[in-house]
Amino acid sequence: MRYLFFILTQTGRNFRQTWGAQLMTLLTVTLSVLFFSFFYLIYNNVLQGAARLGDELRLIVFLDQEVVPELRPALEKKIREFSEVEKIIFISPTEAFTRLGEQLGNDRDVLDDLDGSFLPYSIEIYLKKDFKNLAGIKDFSEYLTTLPGAMKVQYGHGWVERFGYFVNLSRIIVLLSGALLTLTATFMVSYTIRLTLVARQDELEIFRLLGATNAFIKGPVLIEGFLQGVFGSTMGMTALYFCFLWIQNHFNGPGFLNLFEFSFLPFTEAALIFVCSICLCTVGSLFSIRKFVRI
Amino acid sequence: MRYLFFILTQTGRNFRQTWGAQLMTLLTVTLSVLFFSFFYLIYNNVLQGAARLGDELRLIVFLDQEVVPELRPALEKKIREFSEVEKIIFISPTEAFTRLGEQLGNDRDVLDDLDGSFLPYSIEIYLKKDFKNLAGIKDFSEYLTTLPGAMKVQYGHGWVERFGYFVNLSRIIVLLSGALLTLTATFMVSYTIRLTLVARQDELEIFRLLGATNAFIKGPVLIEGFLQGVFGSTMGMTALYFCFLWIQNHFNGPGFLNLFEFSFLPFTEAALIFVCSICLCTVGSLFSIRKFVRI
Amino acid sequence: MISDDHPAIIEFVKISKVYPPDILALVDISFKINKGEMVFLTGPSGAGKTTMIKLICNIDKPTKGFIDIAGNDLSKIKPAAMQALRQKIGVAYQDFRLLPRLTVFQNIAMALEVKFMDGKTIRSRIHEVLNVLNMTNKIYKRTDKLSRGEQQRVAIARAAAARPILLLADEPTGNLDSQAGTDVMALFSQLNEEGTTVVIATHDKSIYRDSHCRIFHLDGGELDITGQEPEDREQGTET
Amino acid sequence: MISDDHPAIIEFVKISKVYPPDILALVDISFKINKGEMVFLTGPSGAGKTTMIKLICNIDKPTKGFIDIAGNDLSKIKPAAMQALRQKIGVAYQDFRLLPRLTVFQNIAMALEVKFMDGKTIRSRIHEVLNVLNMTNKIYKRTDKLSRGEQQRVAIARAAAARPILLLADEPTGNLDSQAGTDVMALFSQLNEEGTTVVIATHDKSIYRDSHCRIFHLDGGELDITGQEPEDREQGTET
Numbered sequence A, B: 001m002r003y004l005f006f007i008l009t010q011t012g013r014n015f016r017q018t019w020g021a022q023l024m025t026l027l028t029v030t031l032s033v034l035f036f037s038f039f040y041l042i043y044n045n046v047l048q049g050a051a052r053l054g055d056e057l058r059l060i061v062f063l064d065q066e067v068v069p070e071l072r073p074a075l076e077k078k079i080r081e082f083s084e085v086e087k088i089i090f091i092s093p094t095e096a097f098t099r100l101g102e103q104l105g106n107d108r109d110v111l112d113d114l115d116g117s118f119l120p121y122s123i124e125i126y127l128k129k130d131f132k133n134l135a136g137i138k139d140f141s142e143y144l145t146t147l148p149g150a151m152k153v154q155y156g157h158g159w160v161e162r163f164g165y166f167v168n169l170s171r172i173i174v175l176l177s178g179a180l181l182t183l184t185a186t187f188m189v190s191y192t193i194r195l196t197l198v199a200r201q202d203e204l205e206i207f208r209l210l211g212a213t214n215a216f217i218k219g220p221v222l223i224e225g226f227l228q229g230v231f232g233s234t235m236g237m238t239a240l241y242f243c244f245l246w247i248q249n250h251f252n253g254p255g256f257l258n259l260f261e262f263s264f265l266p267f268t269e270a271a272l273i274f275v276c277s278i279c280l281c282t283v284g285s286l287f288s289i290r291k292f293v294r295i
Numbered sequence C, D: 001m002i003s004d005d006h007p008a009i010i011e012f013v014k015i016s017k018v019y020p021p022d023i024l025a026l027v028d029i030s031f032k033i034n035k036g037e038m039v040f041l042t043g044p045s046g047a048g049k050t051t052m053i054k055l056i057c058n059i060d061k062p063t064k065g066f067i068d069i070a071g072n073d074l075s076k077i078k079p080a081a082m083q084a085l086r087q088k089i090g091v092a093y094q095d096f097r098l099l100p101r102l103t104v105f106q107n108i109a110m111a112l113e114v115k116f117m118d119g120k121t122i123r124s125r126i127h128e129v130l131n132v133l134n135m136t137n138k139i140y141k142r143t144d145k146l147s148r149g150e151q152q153r154v155a156i157a158r159a160a161a162a163r164p165i166l167l168l169a170d171e172p173t174g175n176l177d178s179q180a181g182t183d184v185m186a187l188f189s190q191l192n193e194e195g196t197t198v199v200i201a202t203h204d205k206s207i208y209r210d211s212h213c214r215i216f217h218l219d220g221g222e223l224d225i226t227g228q229e230p231e232d233r234e235q236g237t238e239t
């Protein structure tokens, strides 16, 4: 079809003639995609890491008597009523004694002459991974003290707070930076596209005066925006992947980060970012041409 | 002086005629300053927080005999030889026993019938705040096992690793984002200035043809760059301050972040960022005009 | 578009054009130009010649009045129809409106590409028209590397290459010597003989002094027509 | 700058200008133009007139040869001296080079501001020159809102307002009707009588036909001078 041929010729010519501006737009798109996906990657990994470390978030309720197995379901129900509970374990004094020994490590000979009977019965409650809600944990622990026979509720207060603090700090940094950057990226892309078009205003004006149809004028711009999107996001993603590799190599020393697997974006999410940035570029270029093609 | 008057008239006219582009440059400068100083602020606070939490990073060396006071200086010297040590405390079994009681909390009655004599002598070593070097801590702990009489070396393995991991993650995010952003900021500022000048290329060309002196052409551009720098960095810093207030209000709930005081940039550093961005803008505009004023 | 019951290709009815705040560029002007006619538009600088050409190709709107171009009422025309109409009108602007970074060939080709002509026709048309204007040796030069008179001829060539039904030329000989001016007028005459309606705005007395065409004289926005409306031209129209 | 032992204000010695790859715009041209002279530069479109004017004001460099302007060797001139020299040369470019977003006043004022004249002088000079050109009513209009002929007069006004010692006008009447053309020529004559050397590149025979000035005819880059070099003009120089 001759129409398509003209559009493609036009597009090719535009690329050749305005390659400086095109390169600038490409770079902008690349950087924007890189920024956004970089922060998304970090955010993703922080959430994952938090989930993994969250396994250890547990509360212990010390009881003043043994819970007979028949009572357990009722107690469990009461506990689950209040909060999102992952797992509940009932611990006898003997089990607790073994653990104390493990905790004392090499010094366990302290306990050599004792049996565990002086230790209280207890319930260990593991929560679903939800670090946001430290205040909630406090409320929950207060609720647990009202359970029948509950003597005292213990949880890794300091540790949880410190850990929660860091997760939160990371979250703030990531979200705030992400927001700022997405803002800038949008601004940069639209600004660059607008400038490219202002530089081509004369050309568009002449086309208009020569009676070019809307499709003839918009076609090349559309293809251009699309290609910018494709190449820009490909390059951005590639750059992100190299960033990712760098972080992995640099900070994944043995015994240090093995606790935490730094992983790349899942395929679907990477694809989504990809598709979205292509759409944005295409629509953006189409939108910014609007004011130049009237009558 | 008439010269100054012309320059100022010129500058005023330029601002009026190209206010769109000027606003764009201003916004760019503002955002760049905001980004840079935002990351600097976070980085600063992460370091401070790390320093504060770092108090608890200590190693304990268990000994098979008491260290007589006379031997302590020699041992201390040996320990300090290897690493940056903040504080060294020698602990007797009695002291250790008291602590064990504190650790057991309400369950301290376990120890009621015992005295501390079964516990070993130990040395607590507090390190200077340096979280980067977790591998170094491992080496150091291995070194400590070679000390005369050392039985075992203990440190908050899991806790330190997890904490270190988060500090490191924050650091990576902050540094990498900072680097990316400083890059973009530089690119954006120079690009915007260049574009503004390209838009004014005709004017500069005509001035050149009319025989305007270099000072006549460069003066207004210089003043413009300077003013852009002043207003841009003022606005950027103000925006940063509001970000800071927002973070503080939002995440400084009682009992949660009181561990950690989120503080603004020290005056000298804020001033430095301010002065640097003004210089950058001025020099940048001067530099980018160079190719337009020849012959 | 052009039906037989519309002998007039351009019709102005009581047209006024006021530029804000108070510049009367055209004042209450009415006239008809028939298909196949050639008309000269004269008048001192600032008389409103360019304004009139702008109104004809709908670049600007009149403040008052009614314009009909080839059967289209310009105040009500739809974008698609306007685009189709513009493809049939060739305009050589007073300020040329060439793209400086494109070659002569590319600049002229644009006018043909928008009509989706095939490459071969485009090439032959361009060579043909540049030949008449003595510009074939500059065909692959960028237009910003040409002398002003050469640029002017490119602008004229672009207007003529598409073989429009209506050709508007604004000051086509302003930067041309007498020989080049003669070439341009020869091109216009040739097109006119093939049926194109030609409107030429000019100050150059030498090009219209000896012609038999109507002369539209504008002064201070007022129109004064001299010469006879040719009745015998109408059969020369092209579809 | 202009000493008495330099009666020539423009001197070309064996100048050639070749545009890559092979366009010979000027071929081995030598001439002198004396202070206070008025000279017409003619020739067909593409002959090299604009190229010559560009060489005179050092916008372009010759491929070969030596140019001396008011005692300055252009191949060795320093930037500061070039700036000072340009302030003394007024050029009305063929493509005007006006700033479209500034008013007529602002455009002309630029040429005076670079010389650090005071506001009062600037205003009176601008009014004076616009008066001669019949353009005072457009003084506060933006130049992109003017007709082409009005723009041309603004370009001429800018060149003349600074009272240069040398005035170069490239096709100054291309977009002007005969009345406006006469006004422009009157301005040039007036300046010339006050001692300004005037060089006018033009195709318009009517403006040089009856003059007694030398006519430089360029064709294909080759120069042919007709008319007598006036010996009696030299005392009219201005410092």
Ligand SMILES: Nc1ncnc2c1ncn2[C@@H]1O[C@H](COP(=O)(O)OP(=O)(O)OP(=O)(O)O)[C@@H](O)[C@H]1O
Pocket: C019, C020, C023, C024, C025, C043, C044, C045, C046, C047, C048, C049, C050, C051, C052, C094, D144, D145, D146, D147, D148, D149, D150, D175
């Ligand atoms: N966009 C505009 N805004 C305001 N005034 C305008 C505009 N365009 C033209 N004018 C004014 O309208 C009048 C007619 O202008 P026009 O361009 O039609 O003249 P013209 O006959 O083409 O003159 P020339 O021979 O100099 O090209 C002039 O006084 C001009 O200043």
Ligand SMILES: Nc1ncnc2c1ncn2[C@@H]1O[C@H](COP(=O)(O)OP(=O)(O)OP(=O)(O)O)[C@@H](O)[C@H]1O
Pocket: C144, C145, C146, C147, C148, C149, C150, C175, D019, D020, D023, D024, D025, D043, D044, D045, D046, D047, D048, D049, D050, D051, D052, D094
């Ligand atoms: N920048 C350039 N690069 C290449 N060729 C050029 C350039 N400028 C001019 N030329 C060529 O040099 C020749 C002389 O051009 P010049 O502009 O001097 O002609 P002119 O006498 O002013 O013509 P006109 O009357 O049309 O303005 C022309 O053939 C032109 O195409």
Ligand SMILES: [Mg+2]
Pocket: C049, C050, C051, C094, C170, D147, D148, D149
């Ligand atoms: Mg006009």
Ligand SMILES: [Mg+2]
Pocket: C147, C148, C149, D049, D050, D051, D094, D170
């Ligand atoms: Mg020329």
